[in-house]
Amino acid sequence: MKKMMTIVALISTTTYATAQNKKFIETMEHNIAILDTTRDASVLQNQANMFERIGNAEKNEWLPKYYAAYCYVNMTYSPKADIDTWCDKAESFLKKADSMSPNNSEIITLKAQIASARISVNPMTRGQKYGTMAGEFREQAKKLDATNPRPYFLDGTAYFYTPPMFGGGKDKAKPSFEKAKTMFETFKPASSIAPHWGKGSNEYYLKQCDKDSTDKKDSTTEKK
Amino acid sequence: MKRKFTLCIIILLGIHSTFAQTKISGKVTDQKKQTIPGANIFVKDSYDGISSSPDGTYTFIANDTGEVTILTSFIGYETLEKKIKLNGKEITFNPVLKEAFNELKVVTISAGTIEASDERRTTVLKPLDIVTTAGGLGDINGALKTLPGAQQVGESAELFVRGGTGAETKTMIDGMVVNNPFFSSNPDIASRGRFSPFIFKGTVFSTGGYSAQYGQAMSSVLALETTDLPDRTSSTVALSSVGVGVGHNHLWKKKKMSAGVDVNYTDLSPYFSLVKQTPEYTTKPQFAGGAMNFRKKTSASGIIKFYGYFNLSSLGFKTLSIDSINGFKNLFELDNQNIYTNLTYKERLGEKWVLNVGASYSTNVDKINLSFDTIRSQSDLTQGRLVVSRGIGKLSIIRFGGEYQYSFDKFDIKGVSHNYYYNTTTKAIDNYSAEFVEADIFLSQKLVLRLGGRGEYSTLMNNYVVAPRTSVSYKLGDYSTFSVAYGQFYQKPERTFILSSRLPDYNKSTHYIANIQKVDNFHTLRLEVYYKKYDNLTIYNPDSTRTNGGYGYAQGLDLFWRDKKTFKGVDYWISYTYLDTKRMYLYYPKEVTPPFAAEHTATLVFKKFFDKLNLSTGFTYSFASGRPYYNPKNPEFLGDRTIDYNSLGVNCAYLRQIKKCFAVLAFAVTNVLGQNQVFGYRYSYDYKRKEAISPPASNGRFFFLGLFLSFGQDRSKEVIDNNN
Numbered sequence: 001m002k003k004m005m006t007i008v009a010l011i012s013t014t015t016y017a018t019a020q021n022k023k024f025i026e027t028m029e030h031n032i033a034i035l036d037t038t039r040d041a042s043v044l045q046n047q048a049n050m051f052e053r054i055g056n057a058e059k060n061e062w063l064p065k066y067y068a069a070y071c072y073v074n075m076t077y078s079p080k081a082d083i084d085t086w087c088d089k090a091e092s093f094l095k096k097a098d099s100m101s102p103n104n105s106e107i108i109t110l111k112a113q114i115a116s117a118r119i120s121v122n123p124m125t126r127g128q129k130y131g132t133m134a135g136e137f138r139e140q141a142k143k144l145d146a147t148n149p150r151p152y153f154l155d156g157t158a159y160f161y162t163p164p165m166f167g168g169g170k171d172k173a174k175p176s177f178e179k180a181k182t183m184f185e186t187f188k189p190a191s192s193i194a195p196h197w198g199k200g201s202n203e204y205y206l207k208q209c210d211k212d213s214t215d216k217k218d219s220t221t222e223k224k
Numbered sequence: 225m226k227r228k229f230t231l232c233i234i235i236l237l238g239i240h241s242t243f244a245q246t247k248i249s250g251k252v253t254d255q256k257k258q259t260i261p262g263a264n265i266f267v268k269d270s271y272d273g274i275s276s277s278p279d280g281t282y283t284f285i286a287n288d289t290g291e292v293t294i295l296t297s298f299i300g301y302e303t304l305e306k307k308i309k310l311n312g313k314e315i316t317f318n319p320v321l322k323e324a325f326n327e328l329k330v331v332t333i334s335a336g337t338i339e340a341s342d343e344r345r346t347t348v349l350k351p352l353d354i355v356t357t358a359g360g361l362g363d364i365n366g367a368l369k370t371l372p373g374a375q376q377v378g379e380s381a382e383l384f385v386r387g388g389t390g391a392e393t394k395t396m397i398d399g400m401v402v403n404n405p406f407f408s409s410n411p412d413i414a415s416r417g418r419f420s421p422f423i424f425k426g427t428v429f430s431t432g433g434y435s436a437q438y439g440q441a442m443s444s445v446l447a448l449e450t451t452d453l454p455d456r457t458s459s460t461v462a463l464s465s466v467g468v469g470v471g472h473n474h475l476w477k478k479k480k481m482s483a484g485v486d487v488n489y490t491d492l493s494p495y496f497s498l499v500k501q502t503p504e505y506t507t508k509p510q511f512a513g514g515a516m517n518f519r520k521k522t523s524a525s526g527i528i529k530f531y532g533y534f535n536l537s538s539l540g541f542k543t544l545s546i547d548s549i550n551g552f553k554n555l556f557e558l559d560n561q562n563i564y565t566n567l568t569y570k571e572r573l574g575e576k577w578v579l580n581v582g583a584s585y586s587t588n589v590d591k592i593n594l595s596f597d598t599i600r601s602q603s604d605l606t607q608g609r610l611v612v613s614r615g616i617g618k619l620s621i622i623r624f625g626g627e628y629q630y631s632f633d634k635f636d637i638k639g640v641s642h643n644y645y646y647n648t649t650t651k652a653i654d655n656y657s658a659e660f661v662e663a664d665i666f667l668s669q670k671l672v673l674r675l676g677g678r679g680e681y682s683t684l685m686n687n688y689v690v691a692p693r694t695s696v697s698y699k700l701g702d703y704s705t706f707s708v709a710y711g712q713f714y715q716k717p718e719r720t721f722i723l724s725s726r727l728p729d730y731n732k733s734t735h736y737i738a739n740i741q742k743v744d745n746f747h748t749l750r751l752e753v754y755y756k757k758y759d760n761l762t763i764y765n766p767d768s769t770r771t772n773g774g775y776g777y778a779q780g781l782d783l784f785w786r787d788k789k790t791f792k793g794v795d796y797w798i799s800y801t802y803l804d805t806k807r808m809y810l811y812y813p814k815e816v817t818p819p820f821a822a823e824h825t826a827t828l829v830f831k832k833f834f835d836k837l838n839l840s841t842g843f844t845y846s847f848a849s850g851r852p853y854y855n856p857k858n859p860e861f862l863g864d865r866t867i868d869y870n871s872l873g874v875n876c877a878y879l880r881q882i883k884k885c886f887a888v889l890a891f892a893v894t895n896v897l898g899q900n901q902v903f904g905y906r907y908s909y910d911y912k913r914k915e916a917i918s919p920p921a922s923n924g925r926f927f928f929l930g931l932f933l934s935f936g937q938d939r940s941k942e943v944i945d946n947n948n
Binding site: 023027042045046049050052053054056057059082085086089122124125128129132133163164165166167168 | 262297350456880886
């Protein structure tokens, strides 16, 4: 009888756990899908809240924290952004994610993105400090996972938005986007809810690079 | 057995199913009843919850039953926790959120203070602004002269603030006094500040009412704070029309330690052979020097910093003597040696305490040859300083500490006059000690009261004085602050008097300031009115004794407006200073306006960046109404006024990244329009001839061309305007 009870209890808890896990995965999948289609700050705010709630219930999962941070970083690109406040918020989520999953290439990549976002508050005075920081995070992220295309994609955007006089520009950005492109093609996310963003944007930037590229030969080979 | 099993199933199923769902709805507001959209309302440890809609309302279904905690959170507000019993009946809950502590929302003491800082807080200026201000030629003081309160005293590099003399402004590096912040020069030619603006991360220019931490400055304090560890290892090369410089700054791998050294040599001979100068140079100005720094992080919060500076300079020229009829020329030759060192240690002790310790040694020797005299003037300063601060509650803080300064001054003069040979030496040694205590008491986030006092004792003065200081600031809105300040300030008499045997006592000033300031990310508006009372100023008595019978006042208004938004890519600021000051001082027969005070001073600084051309340009226009000068033929003492002062300076810089090298090609001109600038007049003994005191170049213009290369700094990763 006792044995029986234990078995029943065990089966029940595992089914319960699986059900819970299924709920987690499904909820995450649904909400991550929303992220792939929006840039609207208020939608992102709602999604950040959603991930915060999931994170509150799923105390051992780093991904809800990661995505909450991801939402806040992306909110900073909206016109009326409160960049430092949102970056602070993103950092606080990432710090928790980092302690759950240390040395995670994806988390470090997002740190690089936060540092870059902070520059736009005042590029003249912040460029040096946060630019260096972003660059170092990207390098660290590459080292931690050689297959992660996102740090290369961010390299590209860094060059893309840097004026040519500071060594940036479209010509400089293009090789990074191309490298990211080949990597995106082979990259397999660890799960359905693991980070997979950037592929579409990378394509967009590659097109932008080609659009105004003065090197005609280069762009024709690209079209093939 | 079977019954028990069924029971188990029922219980287990019970966990999986929902007994009842509870609908929760309401509206999220702040304490001022403003609705908050985007707030997160949810049941603790569950998925259930929702974001508030644009009108602040929300509705969601909670699946739990019994007592749960509902959390409501939003950025900038404290998270609200509320225990609610869920039993299936609809619940209305209107969360009211309280604003969270936010640095930007907390009042700061702003009376009398203009700060340039890289820290996140909104400041009037950023350190980079100092370097890019036209007319200043990259000199800290040149840029500060574009701010309200400072006078345009073209014949001196010193900062003359609100009716005070240049000696009434003290420069500090990391809290340590700098005795000779400017290159030595002769009295009528302005020199430059000794220190590169690039070594400082923060500049606080205080034009009155400053903290009890600072003493021995009656008018103004310029507090400079050196940078911490650099971001990366780099090397620099500077080539310019006046000299060369190289430097290297190394950052160790773990980013805990850095060391740097730079040397430079400046020689004005090539420039002076191209651009004619009024004086006839016997030795064209030459400067050779260097600086080194060392920084080490001793823990997560502790840092040791060392900064050492040395410089040798010489110059010499002859000017036609105004008293000579046969073309006699007066000689002025100067050799200077200067060393400044500064060692500081900062550490956090536990949660609440912060310790700051510092020590500094500096020495300055001027050797001057005049036509008939030889002078050697030496001043050494050894100082130590300890400041302890303790946080009280979230915002309030108490600071206390002390400082000790040992100063040694020696003045030798020898020469021949009317066949009489003289050789005299005067010396002065002073042991100065001071202690201070100061508390910033936040009565609320919006209201802060600063109460402080400073006790000072000097063995030379043989007198102990206590100087009370206080200020109150109130935050009127998100961006505006109203402040008032009061303080007493003592200062030893100027060095000349210290060295005399008939020694007067401390000079004293009392400040009353009211300030209103509005600062957001793109605009700054500042209006300040002040009244300053001078007491115990040094005077010469007819019997050649010196006593403290002088007095005076300064009152006026400072206005500052800066706008970075209205015109695209343009940043400009306007300063205006109205000054009404009179003093009974030195040999003055009565209370009059001194020669270093102009009634009206105004400055326009304009900067524009052309990103397509990689070009940064700017200009500075300065105006000051005429200043009093002494005309021996006018019975009214200092009754004459010079012509108004006008000056237009322009600069431009072309920036370029070449591989790992970042290059800046800079060009600057002062007094572009060649406007006649007169700072005063010299008269011959018989009063028959007078000579204007003007800048040394014939038309007051100075040209500068420089190329600055920085290696190892991949700026492409630095200046990224990321909007992806």
